[in-house]
């Protein structure tokens with residue numbers, strides 16, 4: 001058995017991140033461990049999805065992270081600290097937990113359910129009431145309407161929202177979500193997935209999310225760990241990496257074919273190589289900008305960025321004809337930039353709607369990252385097809 005007694009701080013796990021190191025859980029009387037030597041890093045601020053069939057050990061892994069059960073061996077680091085050295089209550093304050101069917105207390109009102117953790121933390125009544133209303137707003141439930149209802153007076157989707165609000169009550173840096181949308185109808189499920197992604201844009205929590213639904217994993221995961229029995233990781237990577245390069249037959253079977261369509265539907269703009277066009281600033285001289293665009297072999301335009309590197313305008317050689325001095329406000333305003341988090345399909349829809357051939361992509365605080373064109377999207381699909389084809393040829397060659 002490995003030594004799990006070291007409770008020292010581990011500074012290389014970023015605050016808010018979660019790390020499992022060689023973690024094993026063997027239940028008494030079981031021949032094989034439910035979790036067998038899993039090592040996994042969940043980076044701070046990301047959604048990591050555990051995707052695996054029933055019985056693969058997903059729930060056990062979650063329960064190990066928040067110490068509802070203790071590991072047989074191995075080490076779990078939460079927010080830079082060895083979880084074994086933390087008081088379980090303190091640990092759970094660090095980690096919100098959301099489960100299927102929300103797990104609300106039926107005899108307590110929505111407000112009391114959501115305010116449970118702050119109440120245990122000894123907050124005063126006024127502060128709790130304010131926090132409850134704030135959280136209900138956050139999960140799109142009108143506090144005046146829902147605060148005093150009982151869980152049975154809510155739909156399944158509304159109950160699940162309350163479950164999320166309750167998990168967020170003490171503003172924990174991390175959240176564990178165990179099939180939170182598993183019992184909902186497909187439409188409500190999609191809506192709650194979208195809401196979770198929106199919430200995550202604002203809150204940037206470290207989230208471990210369990211599901212056995214491939215589409216849900218591809219949609220929500222910054223990274224996905226595909227598990228087989230015993231929480232053995234068959235592959236760990238971004239949705240893009242997994243779709244482009246499934247690590248073997250098990251993963252391919254799990255993905256269930258149609259990868260090109262899945263890539264379009266779930267691949268993120270941030271994960272494909274963006275088009276890098278010449279950049280300029282409004283106070284730059286027209287001659288300098290012209291020379292920069294002319295030196296670029298690909299085309300005859302560039303992008304003007306403000307002092308915070310936010311996109312302003314497209315500028316072409318034509319716009320610069322006969323101009324001397326600063327380029328100022330010349331050029332055509334760019335369309336509203338898209339965020340790297342959106343899918344390739346949404347980017348395609350955006351390009352079609354704006355009737356421009358290019359759309360700028362921005363990251364945090366609207367900072368320019370690159371440009372998406374139809375060709376960017378086409379190349380991503382083509383790359384996937386090429387890889388799939390060469391993999392098939394390799395498999396065939398290996399089989400003969």
Ligand SMILES: Nc1ncnc2c1ncn2[C@@H]1O[C@H](COP(=O)(O)OP(=O)(O)OP(=O)(O)O)[C@@H](O)[C@H]1O
Pocket residue numbers: 027028030033034052053054055056057058059060061212
């Ligand atoms: N308390 C327990 N005692 C004994 N065995 C257990 C216990 N909890 C889980 N197991 C076993 O551990 C294995 C993993 O179970 P776990 O619930 O983690 O799987 P899962 O991937 O979450 O499955 P599902 O998707 O069906 O919820 C199973 O074989 C299960 O029977």
